[in-house]
Amino acid sequence: MTASIETIDPPAARETPASPPGGSGQVRTFVLVSAQFMAGLLVAILIFDQMIGVWLRRTNQERKLGGEVFMAVQRAHRKNTDISAIFLGDSVSHQLFRPGREPPGVCFLTSNQAVTAAGQFYLMDDALRHYRGLKDVYLFYLPACWTNDMPRAFTRDYFCAYFHTFDDVVEVFKVKRDFELLFAHADRWLMPHIMLANSLQRPVASLGPAAQTALGPRAAGTAPLPPDPEPLLTPLSRWLASPPAVVPRVPAGSVPVILSPVSRHYLARMRQECAAYGVRLHILPCPVSTFVRFADPDHVYDAPIINDIDPATLLDAVHFKQEFIEPARERVIKIYGLKCLEHMKDDAEWGSATRPATKSHRRHKS
């Protein structure tokens, strides 16, 4: 590019009387014009952010990246005194308890594990403030999801995009002490709607395994990737990082439920918050296959883990195939005694959060 856009227009400084190069006049001009430009930019961002906010509210975001979190947050912000129980949880619970299919008095706010335990807490917190008649909170979480400690690949789009009040930013930084996350989180606090739209409109492929490489798999073998994309921030974060998760001892052949520092902090917060509101909190495991035997020595869950799912009924390691969702749901309701779900809507579309797989998808999975 020869001159790129600088030829579109002249530098604004040319409007002021010329001063000698390197003189204080040049610096003054630069500071003055920059300040004016930045002030204008700030106003433009504020206006655009509001416009994007209106657009987001008026359009359907369900089939977008993180759309299920968007929908859950929207629902948690609607005042309702008739709701007595809410269901939170990961993508398996989203299959089992799909928003929109709940019986009267119940609200499904299930999303996915990428929002982390922190996101589940903030969703619950929103619900507690808006659902005044709430009596029970059910959190369905896969045993493996508790290890989630806000990985870089998903946290910006699934967590920071939705939970970014000033207090949220401060609390997450106190727990994670991660400067990269702090910057991402602060962006969302400053420009909530623009950055949310940025996350929602991102192609799913941008989160793929090749997303960090330049030319895909071939390059991954030969091309160097910078070890730290943020060389100024990552060392600081490592220096201040929280101690790693404690791995509890379990019998041989079992895998323990491990609480990451984020999960540990926000699980405790959930218990405190529910106690403060006088609401019962039920931490329940999503059913898991026989492939891995889980043990819960720290008693994270309030009920035993259903660890006997036939791997043949699953699409991948954890999600149910379409035809096995309803039996699994009925079994979960029966085993955990979820009386509030006894009169659920009978819907043929039940579990359609996971669309029928394409031929190629089935081939890959098989």
Add this chain to the structure above:
Amino acid sequence: MLFNSVSFLLFFPLTTLIYYLLPRRLRGAWLLLVSCAFYAAFIPVYLWILLGVILIDYIAGLMIQWAGGRARGVFLIASLLANIGVLAVFKYFDFANDNLRALATFVHWNYPVRDLGMVLPIGLSFHTFQSMAYTIEVYRGNQKAERNLGIYALYVMFYPQLVAGPIERPQHMLHQFRERHPFVADQVFDGLKQMLWGFFKKLVIADRMAAIVDAVYDHPHDVGGAMLVLATWFFAIQIYCDFSGYSDIAIGAARVLGYQLMTNFDRPYAARSVGEFWHRWHISLSTWFRDYLYIPLGGSRVSLPRWVFNVMVVFVISGWWHGASWTFAIWGALHGIYLICSRLTRGLRARIAAFTGISRHPLAHDIWRVFATFNLVALAWVFFRADSVRDAWLVLSRMIGPGFFRKNTLANGLMNLPLFTINDIWLGAGLTVFLQAVEWYESASRKRPIVKPQPRWVRWPAYYALVLMILWLGALGFGRTFIYFQF
């Protein structure tokens, strides 16, 4: 350090501020220090390799100047061998070894040499070529050997262009490190605007298109020819925006510091022939090959067979400069074949143009030529992007065979959502039109400025719009590397 990282957003203003606050005599040292820090941010230990090459070429330059007769050539060859040796070890050894092993297996010979498996230092091909340009120019007498090691080190390590060019020439760059660079507000604004445009191209266009291109090219078996054609067009735009975006940021950053880097791109997809494309694409590399390889081989003032040989040598080596893989060699060879065919069919094409009457309509003729050139270039990009020669053939066979109408069966991604949607494709197409319009306008405005005389309230909203589009549509926070970093 990636330009598209938060670290660079902190690093650049801070180091620039200190640069202008320091007394003039310390500025060079400061630039060298921050350049070292910039490079060490990738893989610190490779800084020593770079410093070693700098030292060898610095001494070689001095020796070439002081020595006489044949000794000058010996020092030049020693310097070139040192540079090519580093490239050979880090970039080409494993590739050559793989091919020898395959050959040995074919003749049932037990091949004992193992791969080195070393990670390629970032931007190795760029700074070794820049170093070689220096010693060659000293040898030719076009450039005096630099006595100040710090200045020579800065010539190689100047951080805006260290890892992906432009590949500078000593005559253009070295003297700038001796000149005064006072703070000039106009210059800083110009540089910042060029950086903004570079960020837009990288974050909004290149990285968005990369998601679609990756999804298709990572699963070529699951997509039809029509989608492959689209992905290949998108890759053409992606690689242009990725690389020219980098160049814009590099040139802009240097300009903020008071330095002028050479032009690297000039609307390459507006080229009306493949020859013209190479005058507009990666200009600093194509002129390097022209000056240091093509012309020494005899250039075009030789017999036709010899010229064909020269062109093929230059383009195949140019392909291998990009990467140690047969796909890159074929990519280069294809461009060589294009150029040869272009020369051999010149008369025939002129007759066809006259026969069809299109030559009487210069605009229509130009549009056709631009379209044809773009598609020829895009066809070659298939080899550049595909993961293997086999994949590239599959892509080409789908594009031009019955597989063109094959249904796409790409598996869905996360939460069973499609990897990309029709909206992503439309957005990509819209951004391409926008890019071409801006570049066409820029080209036109060089002759007759339109916006230039306008007041701020007309000009600034354009910059605000660019910033807002980066925030809204840009691939922020992923630190996706620039494609040319791997070369």
